[in-house]
Amino acid sequence: MAASKDAKSNASKMHRRSRTGCYTCRLRRKKCDEGKPGCKACTHLGVSCVYKRPMWWSNTAKRAEQKEMVKERIKLTQTAKKTKDASTPPPSLCKTDTFSDSKPSSRTPSVCTPYAQEVNFTQVSPEGYFALPQPEALMSHPPYPVLSPYEVDIKTERQIFINDVPTRRDSTISTFSTFQPPPMGSSCHGFAPESWVQQDYYEMQQESFTEEPVNFDFFDLPHGKTTPNHETVIEVDEVDKPLLNHFIQKVSKLIFPILDANQHSSTRSDIILPALETNKSYLHCCLSVSGLHKKSTEDAPSEKIDEHILRHRYAAISELCAALNEDKNHAQILEATLGMIFFQCSVGRATDSIPDIPWHQHFQAAADLVDRLELPTTVVGAMQCGDVSRPPFNMALTAWIDILGSTMLGRYPRFADTYRDLNIGKGSAGLSELMGCDDKIMFLISEISCLEAHKLEGMDDLVLCDYVKILGHSIGYCEPGPGAVKSAFSGTGAIKPKQLSINVTAAFMYAARIYLCSLVPGFRLDDHNVTSLVNAFCSVMEYIPAGPEGHDRSLVWPLLVVGSVSLSTSPFRSMFEERCTRLGEAANFGSFGRVRELFMDVWLLVDSEAAMGSYQNVSWRDVMRQKEWDFLLI
Template identity: 55%
Template sequence: MAGPATKSTSSSSAQAGAKKSSNRSHKRSRTGCFTCRLRRKKCDEVKPGCKACKNLGLQCQYKRPMWWSNQEERLAQKEKIKNIIKRTKLTEKTYHAVPINTQSPPSLCNSVPTSDGFSDSMSKTRAASVDSQLSDFNNMSPPQMYNMGMALPPYEPSCPPYPGFAPYEIDIKTECQTFINDVPTRRDSTISSFSAFQPPSVGSSLAPENWVQQDYFEQQQDFFDEPLDMNFLEFTHGPVMPSYQAVIQVDEADQPLLNHFIDKVVPRIFPILEVTQYGSARAELIFPNLESNKPFLHCCLSIAAQHMKATQVAKDADEEQNINQSIIHHRLLTITELCESLARDADYAQTLEAQLAVILFQCSVGIPDDGLQDIPWYDHFEGATKLIERLDLANSLVAMNGNPTAQVPFNVSLVAWIDILGATMLGRSPMLADAYRQKMLAGASTGLAELMGCEDQIMYLISEIACLESIKTGMDDSTLCSHITLVGKQITLTEQAAGPVGNCYSSSGAIKPAQLRNNITAVFRIATRILLCSMVPGFNRRQPTAMKLVDELTTVMSFIPTGADGLDKSLVWPLLIAGSHSLEGSGFRTMFAERAELMGEEAKFGSFGQIKELLKDVWAINDANLATGDEENVHWRDVMRQKGWDFLLI
C-alpha cells in the first residue's frame, strides 16, 4: 500500500478600506479593555474594571468577548453601549443637577479637547507603527488603534472614511487532505488568523455616531490640513476590491514561513508607505504576487526564514540547520523560477516585480555575516536591466514629464530607488541617469517622495553626483570643482523651496505626512551635500564645513520618529554618508548610539544593522589613523570590499 500523501492549500482574504496609520506606544504590553477599544477611548487598564467603564456603568471586559469577532454583533454592542451612556448621563443630570452661578468664571476643564496619552513630550519620542500591524492589531489600546496617520481611499466616493478600521482582515487557511492509493480519506483544516478590524460594508445603512465623529475630528484635524495624493503610484495589479480573495498555495511545511512573512516581515518592507498609505503595498503588490508569482513567493519564504534566523534564538543546532536549509532551499527555487520566467519571454512586469523583491526585501532582514552563499544584489539588478529594457521604462519615465496627473508605475519608482542609491554603493552611474536628468530639468516626479520619503529632486541630484564620481578619475581639479559647484547650487535651490523642519506629530499623536516628508528630505539633502563636498580635492572631515554639516544632520534627526517602530531604518543611506565622516566624540555618534539602543532588536538586522557594523569598522580605522597623525579617511566602500560585504544600504 502506498504511504499517505498530504496536500495543502493556503488562502488569504484581503479587504481594503479606510485606515489611519497607527501611532503605537513603546509599551506593547498595554492593551486596554475591549469596551474602551470599541468606544475609541483611552483606557487606564485598571482591573477588574477600568475607570471609564465604572463611571459610565459599562461592563469592562479584558478577555476577548464573542461579539468582537463578528461585525454585526460588534455594531449591536456599540449601540447598547451608546444607550447605556445616554441613560447614565440622564441619571446624572436628574440627581446631580445644580444651579448655574452666573458670577463664577467659565470652567476650563472642557476648553480644549485633550488626551493624557499624547503629551507633546511623548509625541516627540513616539513613532508611527510600521511593523506587526496584522497580528498585534487587537492588542492596541484605543488611542493607538484610532489615531491613524493616513486614510486609504474609501470603498467608493459616497462612502465616508472610517479612520478606526484596518484596510483588510486576513486569514491564512491550511487544508490538508490525506490520500491512500490516490483515494482521499481524512481531511483536516486549520486557520491562522491575522486580525485587522473590518470596516463597515459598502452600502451599509449605519451612520457614524456623533461621538465617533467628534473623536475623529479632534484627533485627526491636524492631519487633514496636510493633503497627500493617495493615488499617485500605480500598481501593476490595479486597485484591490473589498471582495478580493487571494489563494496562496504552499506546502504544509512552508505554512509557518508564510505566516511569519505576513505577520512579521511585510510591515517592515515599505516603512514610509506603512505610515502614509497603510496597507497599499501589501494589498496591491505583495498579496497578489504571493498568489500568482512563484519566484516572488519563494523569495518571500526565504526572506521569512532569514528574519527568523535574525530574530529567534535557535533551541539547538538542528533547529538552526533547518532554518538555514529553508533559506537556501527557497533561494534556489527563487532563482530557478526566475530563470524559467525569463525563458518564457513573457510576463515581464511580473518577473520584474519578483526580481526587485529579491533585491529590496533583503534590506529588511539581512544580517552582516549571514554565513550562507547568495547572489549579490547588483547581479540581480543586472538581470533586471533586460526586463527594464523590454518594458522600455526609460522612455516611460520621460513620457510622464509635463503630465502632472499621470500615475507613476510602482515598479518604476522601485527601480529608480534601487538604481540611484545603489549606484552610490558601487561608485558608478545609475542605469537610467539620463532619464533622471530630464525629469530633474522638467521638475517631474518619479514617485520617490511617496515611496521612500525623500523629494525626487534630491534623488536626481544624488544621481548626478554618482555620475560625476564615476568619471572624475583623470579629470583635473579645476574642472571637477566647477562641476561640484554647479551641483551645489542646485542643492541650494532645493533648500530655498523646501518646507520647514519641525515636529511631525499632530496634537493627537498622529503622524503628519507632509511634515514627515519635509524632515526626511532635509536629512537626505544634508547627506547629499556631505557626499558632494567629500569629492572636493583635499577634503578632510576635520574641516569646519564638514563638521557643521554632520552636526546639522544630527539635529534634524531629532525630528524623525525613533524606537522599534520608528523610521531610522528608512534613513540608512544618509546615516551612512554622514556617519562615515563623523569624528570621535561627535554628537552624531552619540545620537546614532542612542537611536540604535531605542530600536532594540530592530537595530541588529536589515540595512540598519549592516551600517551599524560597517560604521563601527570605519570609525575604528579612521580614529586610529587620526591618533597617529594620519588624516586620510578610509572609504566605507573599501571597508566593505575588505570584509567581502556587498550590501545594498537603502
C-alpha cells in the same frame, strides 16, 4: 440609433470625468489639480486654463477645433522648451542615449558611459547571470511541492462622501488561516482597536487633515488591485506555512515603512499580497527572505533554516529562468527580481554566509527588463504631457535602487539620463511617496554619483571642483526653509506623511552635501563645513521617529554617508547609539545592522588616524572590500 446612443454615452463619460477641474484638462481628458489661477498642467504646457464654462464647450465641432488648437499650442511650447534647453544646457554628468530605436532623443551631449555594459535580454538564462548551483542538501526536495490553499487576508473598505466629496475612508483587514485561527482580540497590524481610521477622523476635525488627502491609487502597480471583498489565496506546501505566516506578520511591515505611512498600511494588501498570490517567483523570494529574518530574530535551528532559505532561493531563480526562456510575464519577472534585491535590505545579518547572487547582478537583469517594458519612456512621456499621476511602481523602486546602488559601487546609475530629464522637466518618479525623499534630491544624488564615477576615471581636479560648485548650488535650491523641519506627529500621535517626507528629505539633503564635499581634493573630516553639516543632520534626526515603529531603517544611506565622516567628538555617534538602543534587536539585522557593523571598523580607522593628527577621509567602500562585503546599504 446605436451610434447616437454611443455618442451620448461618450459625452456623458466626458462630463463625469471632472466636475470642478478646468475645462482645458477636461477637454484633454487629463486629471486636473484645480490650482488657481491656473492648474499645474496648463501652466506647464503654456495653454489657457479656463474654469468658467466657455462658449465652445456645448458645441461638438467647436470643441474639436479647440482640442486641435490646444494640441498645436502644446507642440509649440514643447518645441520652444527643447530649443531653449539645447541652447543653454545645464552641465551633464550622465550618459546620453535614446529610449528606443524609433524615438530620437532631445538630450544634451554628454561625456559619460553607462556603468555596466548592456546585457542582451535574450541571453539572460540559467547558464548566465541566473546560474545558482542547486545545493546537494536539497536534492531530496521536489522542485514544486504539493500545494494547498492557505487563506490569508480579507480586506473590506468603506468610504463616506459628503456632497460628492470623499471625506473618510475606512479599511479593515482580517488575517486568518483555515488551519490556525488568529488569537482573539488581536489585530493583523498590531494596532489597538481604535485604528488609524479613527485617528484620521479626529485629525480632520482638529487639524484640517483634508489638506493631506490619501491617494490610494498613486502608483501604477504591475498587477491589479484586489477588490474590497476579495479573499487572497496563497498556495504553499505545509512545511512552508510557518515561513509564510512569519513573512506576512513580521517581515512585510519592514519593507516599505514610508509608503505604509503615506498609504495607511495598505501596501501589504495592495502590493505584497496580490504579488504573493499571482507571482510564484515573488512568493519563493519572500519565503527565503522570511527564513533569513526568522534566523536573525529567533532561536531556530540554523541548518534547517538555511535549508529552507536555499530551497526557496533556488525555486525563485528557477521560476525566473523559466519565464525568461519563454519570454513572457516581464512585469512579474521584474517584480520578483526587484524583490530579491530590495527585500534583502530588511533582513539578515552581516555575518550570514549563505550563497547568493550579488545584488548588482540581479539589478543588471532588472534594468534590462525595465528597458524592455519601456518604463523610462513612460515616466518621461507622462511628464512631457503634463500628466504625472500614477508613475509605474516598479520604475520608482528601480530608480531608488539604481541611484543609491550606484554610490555603493562608484559607478554611473543605469538610468541617469532619465533622472536628469525628469529633474530638468520637474517630473516625478514617485520616490517621495515610495521612500520619503523628494525626487529632486534623489536626482541630484544621481548627478553626484556620475561625478564620482568621472573622478575615479581621472577627471581633472579643476573641472571636478567646477561641477561640485554647480551641484552645490543646485542642492541649495532644495534647502528647507526656516521652521520647515518639525515634528511629524499630530496632536493625536499619528504620523503626518507630508511632514515626515519633508524631514526625511532634509536628512538626505545633508547627506548629499557631505557626499558631494567628499569628492573635493583635500577633503578633511575636521573641516568646519563638514562638522557643521554633520551637526545639522543630527538636528534633523530629532524630528524623525525612532524605535521599532520608527523610520531609522529608511535612512540607512544617509546614516552611512554622514556616519563615515563623523569624529569621536561628533554628536552623530551618541545620536546613533541612542537610536540603536531604542531600536532594540532590530538594530542588528538588515541594512541598518550591516551599517552598524561597518561603523565599528570605519570609526576604528578614523580614530586611529585622528590620534596621529590626520583627518583624511576613510573610505567605507574600501573597508567593505577588505571585509569582502557586497551589500546594498539602503
